[in-house]
Amino acid sequence: MKLKDLNALFLHELRDLYSAEKQLIKALPKMAKATTNEDLRQAFEMHLEETEAQVKRLDEVFEELGVSPRGPKCAAMAGLIEEAQELLYEDSDPRVLDAALICAAQRVEHYEIAGYGCVRSLAQQLGMHEFAAELQETLDEEKMTNEKLNELALGEVNEEAADASEEIGSTPRP
Amino acid sequence: MKLKDLNALFLHELRDLYSAEKQLIKALPKMAKATTNEDLRQAFEMHLEETEAQVKRLDEVFEELGVSPRGPKCAAMAGLIEEAQELLYEDSDPRVLDAALICAAQRVEHYEIAGYGCVRSLAQQLGMHEFAAELQETLDEEKMTNEKLNELALGEVNEEAADASEEIGSTPRP
Numbered sequence: 179m180k181l182k183d184l185n186a187l188f189l190h191e192l193r194d195l196y197s198a199e200k201q202l203i204k205a206l207p208k209m210a211k212a213t214t215n216e217d218l219r220q221a222f223e224m225h226l227e228e229t230e231a232q233v234k235r236l237d238e239v240f241e242e243l244g245v246s247p248r249g250p251k252c253a254a255m256a257g258l259i260e261e262a263q264e265l266l267y268e269d270s271d272p273r274v275l276d277a278a279l280i281c282a283a284q285r286v287e288h289y290e291i292a293g294y295g296c297v298r299s300l301a302q303q304l305g306m307h308e309f310a311a312e313l314q315e316t317l318d319e320e321k322m323t324n325e326k327l328n329e330l331a332l333g334e335v336n337e338e339a340a341d342a343s344e345e346i347g348s349t350p351r352p
Numbered sequence: 353m354k355l356k357d358l359n360a361l362f363l364h365e366l367r368d369l370y371s372a373e374k375q376l377i378k379a380l381p382k383m384a385k386a387t388t389n390e391d392l393r394q395a396f397e398m399h400l401e402e403t404e405a406q407v408k409r410l411d412e413v414f415e416e417l418g419v420s421p422r423g424p425k426c427a428a429m430a431g432l433i434e435e436a437q438e439l440l441y442e443d444s445d446p447r448v449l450d451a452a453l454i455c456a457a458q459r460v461e462h463y464e465i466a467g468y469g470c471v472r473s474l475a476q477q478l479g480m481h482e483f484a485a486e487l488q489e490t491l492d493e494e495k496m497t498n499e500k501l502n503e504l505a506l507g508e509v510n511e512e513a514a515d516a517s518e519e520i521g522s523t524p525r526p
Contacts, residue, residue: 254431256431288462
């Protein structure tokens with residue numbers, strides 16, 4: 179029986195996140211390279227460093243549990259990254275691309291928020307309070323990254339992308 | 353040029369959500385059928401009805417914009433659903449499966465929270481305030497569904513799944 183108990187589910191979920199983070203480490207540099215917005219580039223680069231530290235945190239959990247971090251490839255993160263990468267090959271106004279990259283990155287952050295929320299709660303239920311605290315730390319970082327992306331979108335990126343519309347005479351509909 | 357302005361991005365994002373919701377409508381009945389927890393089954397069934405109404409809301413937006421809702425298949429939702437469906441074919445304790453289904457469903461809700469957050473903000477930026485209000489309504493529903501799933505997990509499902517561990521003598525590690 180594969181999911182015979184809550185421990186098995188906890189491991190299944192941890193391995194899914196491990197695969198997701200590993201995929202993200204490969205995608206973030208491409209997203210950072212694609213943006214022309216300095217603040218957004220910095221946000222992607224900062225989150226890459228953070229993601230590398232989060233993988234180390236997961237490595238430590240796996241080590242203490244005495245199990246391998248290897249599991250099936252996270253199909254959802256593969257889809258999220260596929261969508262983000264498709265944007266890079268589209269012929270786009272660079273300001274609109276920045277707004278699009280934020281939309282893609284916020285989907286990624288929300289995936290991780292849901293995932294870490296689950297493993298944190300499972301760790302608590304299993305009485306693994308130290309792990310729960312560590313996973314909560316990562317969860318807080320993902321939430322802060324999402325918040326930062328939100329601020330960038332609402333503060334400048336979406337407005338600059340809207341300027342692209344005005345220049346080409348595209349009229350927003352009511 | 354594909355993403356030449358913010359309107360183009362708005363449409364791209366709306367079509368992604370449309371594809372995501374259509375896929376979810378096919379997946380939710382399978383998730384409802386798979387659970388043995390009556391409250392969770394009801395939550396999935398209620399969210400199916402809600403999702404159908406959300407698709408109608410999107411249909412109306414596309415109709416008012418005078419464009420087709422058809423776009424590429426949302427790869428991220430395809431991945432999310434693939435992960436959820438894999439759970440159904442695993443040999444699992446039914447109580448652990450319920451906890452796993454909530455983890456999968458919360459990932460789906462978070463995808464939609466990120467997506468509707470983006471299109472709501474883009475609609476605001478484009479001065480489409482009626483659309484922004486409608487998309488905010490869906491966003492609020494997705495957040496409430498996620499909250500409901502959270503309450504189910506923390507209120508009963510995770511605890512019952514932990515009972516499965518105790519019965520088989522599996523010892524949670526510190």
